[in-house]
Amino acid sequence: MEQARLIQKTSPRLNLVIIALVFILPVILAYLALGGNWFKPASTNQGELLQPALSLDAKQLPDSLSGKWLILVPTDQNCAQLCEESIYVAEQTDLALGRESDRVMAARYYTADAEIQTLGNELKYPLSVNSLLTEYIYIADPLGQIILRYPVSEQRDNNLMAGKHMLADLKKLLKLSRVG
Numbered sequence: 001m002e003q004a005r006l007i008q009k010t011s012p013r014l015n016l017v018i019i020a021l022v023f024i025l026p027v028i029l030a031y032l033a034l035g036g037n038w039f040k041p042a043s044t045n046q047g048e049l050l051q052p053a054l055s056l057d058a059k060q061l062p063d064s065l066s067g068k069w070l071i072l073v074p075t076d077q078n079c080a081q082l083c084e085e086s087i088y089v090a091e092q093t094d095l096a097l098g099r100e101s102d103r104v105m106a107a108r109y110y111t112a113d114a115e116i117q118t119l120g121n122e123l124k125y126p127l128s129v130n131s132l133l134t135e136y137i138y139i140a141d142p143l144g145q146i147i148l149r150y151p152v153s154e155q156r157d158n159n160l161m162a163g164k165h166m167l168a169d170l171k172k173l174l175k176l177s178r179v180g
Contacts, residue, residue: 046165047148
């Protein structure tokens with residue numbers, strides 16, 4: 001009989017402790033997991049995210065480029081094999097976007113002269129950007145922030161993978177973007 005009374009007295013307390021642990025323990029574990037960096041932060045972008053983002057002066061852009069996503073191909077004046085591969089990847093990515101391609105413009109950025117020219121266009125416009133490397137293709141948003149970059153090489157097979165990655169990222173960006 002004493003055991004029955006002891007069970008009745010401890011049982012509500014034990015139930016309260018169990019209920020408290022059920023709700024508090026996951027919060028404590030989540031705090032420890034985030035604070036202790038137990039997990040790698042998830043990201044879905046396949047290109048290299050630039051942090052901090054490089055800035056374009058959107059006011060310097062011509063009307064044909066303002067309000068559009070840009071695929072920037074930095075090149076020198078003399079276009080070598082790497083330059084031609086970069087331009088090919090940018091053009092193919094723009095074509096692969098299909099009906100969304102009107103929201104994106106592929107452009108060539110001349111690093112020495114600090115000028116930008118859309119692919120297939122003869123006109124060049126002045127545009128100053130710091131530190132764009134010719135070994136990469138860059139994506140800039142309509143607000144003038146260069147946010148992603150993709151490595152290119154002289155081998156076509158590696159560049160096709162870079163183009164696939166760029167296409168996947170651009171599709172996500174265009175789907176989620178309300179500008180451009």
